[in-house]
Amino acid sequence: MNGSFRIGRIFGIPILIHFTFLLIIPLFAWIIGSQIETTADLIREIYSVPIDVSLITTGYIPYILGIVISLGLFAGVLVHELAHSVVARQSGIKINSITLLIFGGVASMEEGLPDPVVELPMALIGPITSLFVGLVCSGFVYLIDSMVSDAPLAGVLIFIFGYLGILNVILFIFNLLPAFPMDGGRVLRAGLAKRMPLHRATRIAADIGKGFAVVFAIIGIVFFNPLLLLIAFFIYIGASQETVAVKYSVLLQDVRxxxxxxxxxxxxxxxxxxxxxxxxxxxxxxxxxxxxxxxxxxxxxxxxxxxxxxxxxxxxxxxxxxxxxxxxxxxxxxxxxxxxxxxxxxxxxxxxxxxxxxxxxxxxxxxxxxxxxxxxx
Ligand SMILES: [Zn+2]
Structure with a gap:
């Protein structure tokens, strides 16, 4: 993808960062940092653990925490994409790279017709991994609370892991929405493709995806949430492109x-x-x-x-x-x-x-x- 640069390699897969990703980190850090007290209350309520906020609300610390949590979120996204890639590779699909973008991650795979039998586990593993990461983070919250709750850093650690736990569970839920081309939409298509030709299954899944995109866009406008608008845009475009690509691949299969x-x-x-x-x-x-x-x-x-x-x-x-x-x-x-x-x-x-x-x-x-x-x- 244009505007990306390589930061390294995991399991032999090149990991790229798109420049939009570098813009979103400070924005996220600022949003997280400026809402630190209300978020701390929320985390306290969700996990029902006490949080000592004396340190996390001091000076610039809220914004430093904001950066740490944004980077942690994208580490979670990377793990999610790696899970897709590893399962894909086990099915013999070549993974070219993983790119971190403004709205998450994208694994670039070899082109070709998606096989429903392969796509189902490949799509499911991403959200399952996010749920797992979320639960591990939540586990740390209780571990820290029970072991070192008196230490001054305990409040900071509980805040970070508590926040990342919530974010990864949101990632799990959000990705499971049947909004093609998100993971839930791919699961839906794989299910539909067992009963009908692939291009029809894709069209139905894509139409549902576009419906979600329109709903997201409306919510995004009403509540003035630019991130949701952006997601709506990418879902809509992705759904349209994939329908056309699959239609061509199916109809032109075996044509010389x-x-x-x-x-x-x-x-x-x-x-x-x-x-x-x-x-x-x-x-x-x-x-x-x-x-x-x-x-x-x-x-x-x-x-x-x-x-x-x-x-x-x-x-x-x-x-x-x-x-x-x-x-x-x-x-x-x-x-x-x-x-x-x-x-x-x-x-x-x-x-x-x-x-x-x-x-x-x-x-x-x-x-x-x-x-x-x-x-x-
Ligand atoms: Zn995914």
Whole structure:
């Protein structure tokens, strides 16, 4: 992800921090620090343990505690993501990295169709881990209370562990809400996918997720809670993106380039004047042509290549002067989903199809979209 830098590696998985994470820590620290007394009351009530607040309310200590607790919260988020990653890896899924962001953590996994059998335990382990961390923190509260309640630091430690205990249990509850793409939503999809095709299960789970996003957004506006608005936004976007991605992967499963490509292809020679290419573009309504020299593909010329030249220069130029030479080509057996990935990674709209060095067709983004539309019927 752009704007991230690496802080280390756990279980061989690179851990990245996004710059938004660095903005949220001081904000959290300030919020926690400025509400220290009401929070101490709350912790006292929830755990029914006495807290000596004399030290935690002194000077800058509330804000230092704020930083410690924010970092502790994100350590909890990291453990949650690591749990997902470890279970995913046991199922043979490759984990590229874990990134800590403003709204939590994201584990970047290998792309592909989610398998409901794998997804269920993978999604569940995150919230379960958060619950476990919350309970361990709560355990420390009682341990400190029973062993060292007279020590001056006891109030500080009870406050930190008490706070982190509550936060991790909130993390557990919040993640279990069936708001796809959060963990609870993934559990829901895995359950639905046992009874229906994956893309329908995803659509239902995503629609419920979007419903949650709208409710969160309304609550966020009414109670002026920017964090909730941000979460609503990410859930909505995530739900939409995942629906489209899964729809494409499902509908294009087993579809090969050979069956969607356009052929025969209109090709041009490297020596053709650029003005002629523009005429051919107008005549055929194609925005790019493979360039073929004695049956061998040597380049591709597109509108973008032509536009780079000024109109005056174009008159004197030939295709070989403007064409793109390092061509990306695919074979007729290439899965169409790979082609889509290639197109978005390289930001190209058309790819020549080559069989034993000879050009046999061309596949464009719109060819693939047409197939998706037809398959949806
Ligand atoms: Zn999770």
């Amino acid at each position: 380039v050979g069956s969607v490509m356009s052929s025969p292809v209109i090709t041009v020679a490297p020596t053709l004047p650029v003005t002629k290419v523009i005429e051919t573009m107008f005549a055929t309504k194609h925005l790019g042509f493979p360039v073929v020299d004695r049956d061998v593909l040597v380049g591709i010329v597109t509108v973008a290549d032509v536009q780079k030249m000024s109109p005056i220069d174009r008159d004197a130029m030939q295709v070989r002067d403007v064409m793109t030479r390092n061509i990306i080509a695919v074979s007729p057996d290439t899965p169409v989903t790979d082609v889509l990935r290639l197109m978005s990674a390289k930001d190209i709209g058309r790819i020549p199809v080559v069989d034993k060095d000879r050009i046999v067709g061309i596949v464009t983004r719109s060819d693939i979209l047409k197939v998706v539309e037809l398959k949806e019927i």
